[in-house]
Amino acid sequence: MNDLLIGLNEKQREAVLQTEGPVMAIAGAGSGKTSVLTKRIAYLIFEKNVNPQNILAITFTNKAANEMKQRVRQALGINTYDMWISTFHSMGARILRDYIERLGYKRNFQIIDDDDTHQLVKNLMKKSNIDTKLFNPKIIRNLVLKMKFDEDFIKSIEAPINEVVAIIYKKYQSYLFESNLVDFEDLLLLTIKLLKQEQDVKAYFNNKFHYVLVDEFQDTNNVQYELIKLLVNENKNIFIVGDEDQSIYAFRGANIENINKFKRDYKNYYLVLLEQNYRSTNNILNAANNIIQNNSTRIPKNLFSEKGKGEPITHYKGVTARDEVEYVAMKIIHMVRKGYEYNDFAILYRANSTSRSFEDVFLQKQIPYRIFGNTSFFKRKEIKDFTAYLRFILNNDDAFSFIRAVSAPRRGIGPVTIERVVDYAANNGLAFSDALRLSSDFLGKTASNKITAFMDMMVDFRTQLDDIPFTDFVDYVLDKTGYIDMLKLDDKGDVRYENLLEFKTILAENNEIYEDLTKEEMLTYILEDIALKSEETKEDVENGVTLMTLHSAKGLEFRVVFIVALEMGMFPLSRTFGDRFEFEEERRLMYVGVTRAKEKLFVTNADTRQTYGETLRNADSVFIEEIPAELLHREGYSVAVNRSKNVNSVYQRPEYKRQIDQKRKSLLSKDNTNDLNKGDKVIHKVFGDGVVVSVAGDHCVIAFQVPHGIKTLLKDHPAISKKK
């Protein structure tokens, strides 16, 4: 048994050995948390003879769940197939798949993602004659989602928005139910409803899960907390690991208060503090400690390590954002020559959109990379279209998928016709599928013939699904629907076709995993997987630089980390400037980013950057300034400006000087001069109304209204005009 504990420090051992009763582990960044979790699972299984099926381990992201599975599998040689190591949402889906009929849904429910809910809310608003200009669908959707968590929430919304939210909430909920669809929130809320309502189901799971482990506890929201509480049985064997400094999901409702709730609900909990860091050098940790101590609401804590000081942190400031990217690429190439692997590098950014410029340059310089994030495979149009077909084949009441499928390619059934089917169903108390079948009763001949033809095709597909292998099935559907012909006219058709081929592979692979199920069940599971794992990457790069958001970097580590686009407005985001709570969350994100680095940290930014197609100058991020100067080594434009000579500076190279001079000239050539003085009111094309704070040379500082904040801009920029 001692093998298991080798390499653990005393605190870590406590966290592993204290198996009975509630345990709270406060684990600083890099303190070996994952290793503790895995070893705890191993200890339960090997030493306490706990059946793996009696353990529930919950994580936040798929990446974390996969990592834990892999660790358990590899390090411990345990098959994870029957083990419940999953995210909150996939756990919910797994429970609901077996019991959702008790709540009136059908077993083959499908999960719709956030993009879909957005679309749906918008459609419902239009249908209810609500002006989407007056009421932003995105805001309405968010309020509807909040109302799902708590119906009383409506009371806190002001008129007239509350009325809109009330109407849309009702329609949204019944639309999902009628279509047998479930959104991400439902995965948690319906599970809670189920466990509360059906005592035998609750008893089953309480009896099943003897040990519950929750990773990243600081990120739980109230609903997730409630769900955990329902799943933990009277033995209260619950183990939570968390670090309030790494709480970065408040925007999604994460509630640090849950730590206090835990203390109240599990009074005799055992506390373990893991403060020793095994990941980073002290320069990096000191930077992290210095940054995070600027946050007002936290319990002071200092990470320490025995790894020595290490290298200084490098701040590079590029002339342009392109220059910044080139620098990063150059550094990577140099370091690879010195013996680093591409895998050792991570580029972390605040917003997914930043990845684009890195992709461009990496492709050009042939630096292999892996990108995690929203340009997800499963969010691509062709994949969404095709899954819409699959979903509709399984469930003819899924009006949402019908609309998508029937319009790709276009086949003469447009919004007006669909609307009439939906209305007919609603007015006659029919299911959507029945209304489709009865279309000749209420539609013109042309329209109803088209619908009938489409439905016949779907019936055929349903038969073919059982009769032919998945790979052939995909070809069959693509061919019969005319999708292939449509792609031939699309200039991106080739890429789209390749993606669909990739999709075929995914189906084939899953075919093997779910071998003993019927085709329908198989497809249902696969579609569920796809809905929940929106973050799949193209895995084909074995050794590549990692590109990801700071959010998805949590829990990971890299020898070399670049935190990029560190400018006021970019990171921290300008919209957080006015809100201390949000601003401190940005800082925690920075803390997470910094503590990902094992050996070397680069913080980079640029003097000018294209945003919304305009060139802006943003000030350096405060987060750079919060790193003590003695830990920082400066390169690039910041040096050029501050000390005016540095041979390493790319800015010194004549071609860059020319570049930026030209850029400025071209910006100013639009015959725009603004006679601005402190206190003048201005209007900006993108940022709206603002007040001039100061003017210096060709630049000025303008304070814009809340979402935008204070910006430094070219005074004569054509987007700025003075208000009379």
Added chain:
DNA sequence: AGGTCTTTCCTTTTT
């Protein structure tokens, strides 16, 4: 209904 041109909106972050 559907294709093309024009305008608008956009950048949080994840399941």
Added chain:
DNA sequence: GGAAAGACCT
């Protein structure tokens, strides 16, 4: 600057 929605025409 680019995607997506809207306007306008066939």
